[in-house]
Amino acid sequence: MNLFAGLSYNLKGLKLGLTTPRLLMLGIIRFIVIAFLVIIAGVVVFKYYQEIFTMLWTRPDSMWLVWLWYLVSWIVALLLFAMGAMIAYLLGQIAFAVFIMDQMAQITEKIVTGKVVQPHDTSVLKTMVYLIQQEVPRAIFPVFLSAILMILGWLTPLGPVLTFVIPAVAVIFLAWDNTDLIPARKLIPFKERFQFLKNNLFFHLGFGLLFLIPVANIFFLSFAPVGAALFYLDQEKQNTD
Numbered sequence: 001m002n003l004f005a006g007l008s009y010n011l012k013g014l015k016l017g018l019t020t021p022r023l024l025m026l027g028i029i030r031f032i033v034i035a036f037l038v039i040i041a042g043v044v045v046f047k048y049y050q051e052i053f054t055m056l057w058t059r060p061d062s063m064w065l066v067w068l069w070y071l072v073s074w075i076v077a078l079l080l081f082a083m084g085a086m087i088a089y090l091l092g093q094i095a096f097a098v099f100i101m102d103q104m105a106q107i108t109e110k111i112v113t114g115k116v117v118q119p120h121d122t123s124v125l126k127t128m129v130y131l132i133q134q135e136v137p138r139a140i141f142p143v144f145l146s147a148i149l150m151i152l153g154w155l156t157p158l159g160p161v162l163t164f165v166i167p168a169v170a171v172i173f174l175a176w177d178n179t180d181l182i183p184a185r186k187l188i189p190f191k192e193r194f195q196f197l198k199n200n201l202f203f204h205l206g207f208g209l210l211f212l213i214p215v216a217n218i219f220f221l222s223f224a225p226v227g228a229a230l231f232y233l234d235q236e237k238q239n240t241d
Contacts, residue, residue, distance in 0.1 A: 002202050002203065002206065003202055003203075003205060003206030003209070004206060005203055005206060006175065006202070006203040006204060006205065006206025006207035006208070006209070006231075007206045007207065007209055007210070009203075009207060009227040009228070009230055009231045010206075010207050010208075010209075010210055010220065010224065010227045011210075011227070012227055012230060013108075013223060013224065013225075013226035013227020013228065013229070013230055014220065014223045014226070014227065016108070016111075016226050016227075016230070017104070017223035017226040018223070020107070020111070022107055023104055023107055023108070023223070023226055026100050026103055026104050026107075027104065027222045027223045027226075028222070029100060030100045030101070030104075030221075030222045031218060031219060031222035033100075034218055034221065034222065035218050038218065045077065046077065098131050099131075101178065101181055101225040102131055102181055102185060102225075104223075104225040104226055104229070105181040105182055105185070105225045105226075105228070105229040106185075108225070108226050108229035108230060108233075109182060109229055109233060112229075112230065112233050113233065117186060118185070130184070130187070131181075131184055131185065134180065134184045134190075141173075142169065142170060142173035142174075145169060146166050146169060146170050149165060149166045149169065167212055168205060170208075170211075171204075171205065171207075171208025171209065171211045171212060172197075172201065172204045172205050172208055174208050174211050174221070174224075175203075175204035175205070175207040175208040175211075175224070175228070176197045176204055178207075178224045178225050178227075178228030178229075179196075179197075179200075179204065179207070179228040179229075179231060179232050180193055180196075180197075181225055181228065181229065181232075182229055182232050182233070183196065183232065200235075203231070207224075207227070207228070207231070211224075
């Protein structure tokens, strides 16, 4: 699977999500939840960033340095907003979106196959707790990995290269967060699921390209579970034929 296939499945899932009432409703709910948390994070950051930055660097008296102080303060504000947005997204994922994403994947699975495969002898509560636990490797770890790469970009000459690597890593894991929904619900071991990611690395990169579009990325993320489920089900069918 290549980049264009990933992009195609994302758009295909968006089309199905917008034309299926239940998927549309869940997608809108997820969009509102994530957008609300991101906005709250932005408001908090822009309300207190000046005080935070002043603790790090007081405004210089020299006019030659004031312009640099303003420039750095806005850079810090943007970085704080990015961190706040990531934290808000993770909170939304863990508290609300995992359940919504799984419901969207189940609806898509039923549309495609006519049934939803559930693990045997496992309650709905245990399944949801398990899915929430999967957010640690699928979402939280990539955020910390991106932060480490960002710091390396600041402290080493690798900055220009990492400028392209960091967004690629982020969108790959965001895409995997969606394609991993069905296999995680089926309690497939993590090692096998991570191998699936490695085997379809360029697909996940292509699937996540739309997540790089500012503001619109929240909209595409809201319906991403649909396209991801379509892809996984197609792959599953090919492997069984």
